[in-house]
Amino acid sequence: MKTNFEIEDNHAVRYRGHHIDLHNDFDFTGISETISETEITLEFKKSNGDWVRNDGFAELMFRCKNVTYKYFEEGELTDYPEDSKCIGGITFFPSAIRDINDGLTHRKVPNENDDLVFTFEDGRIIRVNCKEVELILIDRTTTNTSQADQHAALPHG
Numbered sequence: 001m002k003t004n005f006e007i008e009d010n011h012a013v014r015y016r017g018h019h020i021d022l023h024n025d026f027d028f029t030g031i032s033e034t035i036s037e038t039e040i041t042l043e044f045k046k047s048n049g050d051w052v053r054n055d056g057f058a059e060l061m062f063r064c065k066n067v068t069y070k071y072f073e074e075g076e077l078t079d080y081p082e083d084s085k086c087i088g089g090i091t092f093f094p095s096a097i098r099d100i101n102d103g104l105t106h107r108k109v110p111n112e113n114d115d116l117v118f119t120f121e122d123g124r125i126i127r128v129n130c131k132e133v134e135l136i137l138i139d140r141t142t143t144n145t146s147q148a149d150q151h152a153a154l155p156h157g
Contacts, residue, residue, distance in 0.1 A: 001110040001116070001130065002133070004133075006108040008108065010089045010090060011023035015135050015137065023088070024052065026045065026060065029044060031072075031126065039065050039066075040130075041061050043060075043061050044061070059138040060136065063134045064130040065134065066132060068131075075121075076123045078121075083120065086120060086122075087118060089104050089117075091104045091116075092109070092115070092117075093116075094113070095114060101117065101119075101125045101127060116129075116133055
């Protein structure tokens, strides 16, 4: 798997020198697939709240390309509906161990055959194996994706 980001502390990513806290600063807004199901995009927007860091990014997307495996599990109803939008963890996890969906590894970059796993505070799980994951940031000031953010993914692993 190739990526253009690294995972930090299992709740954030590092992209071009920026620490992006997915747990505290972004809400999951949805997932979309191409008709051929070979590309999946996970979409996030900036959270509201006085704790949210103003880093200039309004939205971000994880674009998973050439998908070979996907697993979605819905979360449970809780007293806190916002838990369905809040990342509990993000990790690269060995594809050989797909019977475990809530485990975490402390790898910044994936091994070649790893899955990318997102867990949410309500128990939702999104697990994807693909050839490449591209993180795309959308600037708050222009609400357009800059050309710099659309550069090719860097190989890891």
